[in-house]
Amino acid sequence: MPDTTPAVADETLIRFARRISHDLNNFSTVVRTYSELLLSELPADSPTHADVAEIQRAAESMVQYLQRVTRFARAGSMKRVAVPVDHSVTEAVEAFARELPTRPVQVNGQTGADVHADPVWFREVLIxxxxxxxxxxxxxxxxxxxxARAGDAVSIVVCDPGPGFPSSLPVVGEPFVTSKNGVRGAGLGLALTNAFALALGGALAVERADGETRVGITLPLSPSGPA
Structure with missing residues (x-):
């Protein structure tokens, strides 16, 4: 399967992400504030209460969306420390298990290595x-x-037995390019992952083989990591 991930981050797109995040945050703040005021005044059994509550939920979802846009725009300015790969993967899997306890996750292999990254960013990307x-x-x-570890790099690959990405999807890892619907389908998850990998001198890779989809990142070892 050919690699369909973007090679470089587009500075124009990053500036756009910063601007749209700022402007939409102002709009969502107004919606959240007034929906909260309305809910506090409406009786719980009012037919309008459910409608306003849905507006508030949509505003909260917008806030989460904007947080992801802002994170994408700030990928190049993340802090860098030596982060143990194996421990970070364990933490991410545990956090994911609390979020979705019905999905079994199996971890294979160890690297015994560190990468030079922002630990919070790293965990969020793995999740x-x-x-x-x-x-x-x-x-x-x-x-x-x-x-896996090969030479001066480590790879973390997440595999699933799903159908894979549709062939009509132009570039996996570009913001707003997705086959999903809704806020989780905004096309930012893999865009964040790609921005993180590129900022560290690594790469995002997507492969379909042996009946499974493999999406992973390759990152250079931390200069202070083990030889």
């Missing part, structure tokens, strides 16, 4: 990969995380 696999995998199936 994004797990969420992406969960969205594609059939109910009850297992998502696998495969860790």
């Amino acid at each position: 994004e990969l797990l969420r992406n696999a969960n969205d594609a995998a059939p109910a009850g199936s297992t998502v696998a995380v495969r860790l």
Whole structure:
């Protein structure tokens, strides 16, 4: 399967992400504020109460969306420290299990290595990969995380037995390019992952082989990591 991930981050797109995040945050703040005021004044049994509550939920979803846009725009300015890969993967899998306890996750391999990254960003990117696999995998199936180290780099690949990305999808990892619907389908999960990998001098890779979809990142070892 040919690699369909973008090679470089587009500075114009990053500026656009910063601007749209700022402007939409102002709009969502107004919606959230007034919906909260309305809910506090409406009786719980009012037919309008449910409508306003739905508006508030939509506003909260917009806030989450904007947080992801802002994170994408700030990928190049993340802090960098030595982060143990294996421990970070364990933390991400545990956090994902609390979020979606019905999805089995199996971790294969160890790297014994560190990468030079922002630990919070790293964990969130790993969780994004797990969420992406969960969205594609059939109910009850297992998502696998495969860790490997080769030379001066490590790879973290998340595999699922789902149908894979549609052939009509132009570029996997570009913002707003997605086959999903709704806020989780905004096309930002893999865009965040790609921006993170590129900022660290790594890469996002997507492959379909042996009946499974493999989405992973390759990252250079931390300069202070083990030899």
